[in-house]
Amino acid sequence: MRIDLHCHSTASDGTDTPAELVRNAGAAGLDVVALTDHDTSRGYAEALAALPSGLTLVTGAELSCRIDGVSMHMLAYLFDPEEPALLAERELVRDDRVPRARAMVARLNDLGVDVTWEQVARIAGEGSVGRPHVATALVELGVVPTVNDAFTENWLADGGRAHVGKHETDPFEAIRLVKAAGGVTVFAHPGASKRGRTVSESRIAELAAAGLDGIEVEHMDHDADTRARLRGLAADLGLLVTGSSDYHGSRKTCVLGEYTTDPEVYGEITRRATGAFPVPGTGGA
Numbered sequence: 036m037r038i039d040l041h042c043h044s045t046a047s048d049g050t051d052t053p054a055e056l057v058r059n060a061g062a063a064g065l066d067v068v069a070l071t072d073h074d075t076s077r078g079y080a081e082a083l084a085a086l087p088s089g090l091t092l093v094t095g096a097e098l099s100c101r102i103d104g105v106s107m108h109m110l111a112y113l114f115d116p117e118e119p120a121l122l123a124e125r126e127l128v129r130d131d132r133v134p135r136a137r138a139m140v141a142r143l144n145d146l147g148v149d150v151t152w153e154q155v156a157r158i159a160g161e162g163s164v165g166r167p168h169v170a171t172a173l174v175e176l177g178v179v180p181t182v183n184d185a186f187t188e189n190w191l192a193d194g195g196r197a198h199v200g201k202h203e204t205d206p207f208e209a210i211r212l213v214k215a216a217g218g219v220t221v222f223a224h225p226g227a228s229k230r231g232r233t234v235s236e237s238r239i240a241e242l243a244a245a246g247l248d249g250i251e252v253e254h255m256d257h258d259a260d261t262r263a264r265l266r267g268l269a270a271d272l273g274l275l276v277t278g279s280s281d282y283h284g285s286r287k288t289c290v291l292g293e294y295t296t297d298p299e300v301y302g303e304i305t306r307r308a309t310g311a312f313p314v315p316g317t318g319g320a
Contacts, residue, residue: 044078048286061087091209101236167182170185248307
């Protein structure tokens with residue numbers, strides 16, 4: 036089985052619609068794909084309606100969190116999307132995205148970059164606006180060559196000249212909320228140091244003690260040494276190890292199925308979940 040548990044659509048900051056995402060996942064030879072848009076479940080219905088035969092969809096989200104001043108992302112799988120407390124927290128995070136993006140545009144203007152809110156809003160479309168949309172605007176203007184090049188101290192990285200903070204959930208609270216909604220939690224790309232400061236291993240141990248289920252190890256932002264270190268940490272803490280592409284369509288260079296999750300780990304995730312269940316495709320629309 037080929038299992039990719041971290042993908043984005045136009046419901047947040049990907050370039051494939053949810054329907055295109057599942058069709059492309061099927062064409063890429065995946066058996067299981069997870070839709071994990073930032074702080075939203077808005078893409079579920081479209082993805083389910085288009086799910087091709089032979090592909091199973093795992094519903095999820097990538098939750099925006101912060102601890103000790105460090106931004107981190109928490110993958111949440113197979114939770115009840117209508118559970119009131121988790122839904123309210125996701126909406127609180129999403130509602131802060133527009134003023135934050137507007138503030139980043141203002142900072143870029145102060146730095147002499149002629150980006151406009153209208154340009155960023157056009158790029159975001161119906162998705163949850165975020166830094167990748169601002170980064171795409173910088174690419175369009177020729178300020179940086181790629182989206183990844185916008186995530187530096189010069190521009191949009193944490194602490195960067197144009198960075199603006201937003202409401203982010205305490206990860207201990209995120210674990211509690213996801214568990215209460217029947218879901219499973221995995222710390223996304225915990226060793227992605229190119230994105231900025233990373234969460235300490237001692238804090239990851241505390242998160243594990245609080246109920247964190249796993250960490251994402253196989254990821255494009257982790258080199259071989261980082262993967263080895265994280266695998267050792269996961270073994271020490273009794274955490275599941277996942278692998279994922281973090282696919283964003285044409286917005287990033289990664290491709291569907293570039294990194295995958297072991298079927299046994301996937302099976303354990305589905306066994307732990309009670310809020311929702313994987314959905315096998317029956318042909319799609």
